[in-house]
Amino acid sequence: MPLPNSKNKFLKYRFMNSSPYLRPYMPETRWMTALSFQQMLTKYKKVIVKPVGGSRGQGVFQVSALGNHLYEVHIENRKYKVRGKRQAFALIKRQVGARGYMVQRCISRADINGRPFDMRVIVQRKTNSPDWVVTAKVAKVAGSGYIVSNIERSKGTILPVGTALRHSSLKGHSPHLLQKNLDRVALRSTFKLKELFPEHRIYGFDLALDRHGRVWIIEGNLFPSRSHFRKLEDKTMLRRINAYKLG
Ligand SMILES: Nc1ncnc2c1ncn2[C@@H]1O[C@H](COP(=O)(O)OP(=O)(O)O)[C@@H](O)[C@H]1O
Ligand SMILES: [Mg+2]
Structure with missing residues (x-):
């Protein structure tokens, strides 16, 4: 069965943002027009502008006042x-x-030596099982001079999340607690998205x-790539x- 609008970031955003459990974690996002762009820039001083149908960090702009x-x-x-x-x-328009674009509040991300990073968290279930599990996660550190953490595009670095947190601007925080929060938000997101894609068994x-x-x-x-996890020395x-894919 074809998946409805699985690549449209704006529809996925709207759907996830309709959940009161997810809304606190969603950066405000609007369809890009001259007006919404100006209003968001006035409100947040820093915005991300990205293609609704984009992938791999292609066409992502950061605009700062x-x-x-x-x-x-x-x-x-x-x-x-x-x-x-x-x-x-x-x-940007030039x-x-x-192309359809959206404008989103830019999150001031934690960094490692000035390079921002974000996490890729994989959530899966086995065939015929209702139990969702966080099976893997990594930190993606943006390459020098880039804002996107997509590894191929920015020539960035993949690190185990614990290592990244310990060397980051968040080193004063409990890595255990931060990881627990990441897992919780990933699972909550899964519970919402599975309403839209009931047969689907993997999210990233x-x-x-x-x-x-x-x-x-x-x-x-x-359709999260496994390449991040192939790059880690530890193949666990x-x-x-x-195993979950086959299970
Ligand atoms: N709102 C945001 N705040 C900070 N960084 C962002 C934001 N949106 C995107 N990025 C950065 O750009 C990357 C690419 O954006 P993303 O929405 O994941 O699209 P893509 O499908 O191209 O991966 C993200 O992994 C992140 O590093
Ligand atoms: Mg992405």
């Missing part, structure tokens, strides 16, 4: 400075054309931790993912 009506538009490892929100919008969530250690949901993927998580 620098003060004095100056704005920085950051895409890939390039940064542009422009004057005024209209110019910022025009610059690059994206008619991009979850961010902000500078205060709070969890945010960046997106839910229905990869084996568990595969």
Whole structure:
């Protein structure tokens, strides 16, 4: 059975945001128009603009207010400075054309030596089993000069989550508690998404931790790549993912 709108980030956002259990973890997101872009930028000072049908970190912009009506538009490892929100919008519009885009509050993520990171958390169930389990998770550290943590695109680094947390700006927080919160939010997200995709058995969530250690949901993927886990020296998580796939 084909999955309804499984690649449309905006529909998935709206669906997840309709859950009172998930709303506190969802960064506010709107369909991108000149008006919504300006309003979100005024409200949050820093926004992410990304394609509704995108993947692998392609076409993701970060726009920051620098003060004095100056704005920085950051895409890939390039940064542009422009004057005024209209110019910022025009610059993005020139690059994206008619593609559907959304504008989202930018989460000030925890970092490791100035490089932001977020987590990929895999949740699975076995065939005919109702029990969902977090089978694997890794930290994806953005490559130098990039905002997206997608590893191929930004030439970033994969780390075990515990290692990442211990070396990060969150080292004062309990790694155990942070990981527990990540697992809880991933499972809650699964319980919501499974309403839309009842037959589906695997999800991969991009979850961010902000500078205060709070969890945010960046997106839910229905076809998460296993490549992150192949890169780790310890293959335990990869084996568990595969066992659940076959199970
Ligand atoms: N709201 C946000 N705040 C901070 N970083 C973000 C935000 N949205 C996306 N990112 C960064 O960009 C990456 C790519 O965005 P994502 O929504 O996961 O799309 P894709 O399908 O391209 O992976 C994320 O993994 C994260 O590193
Ligand atoms: Mg992603």
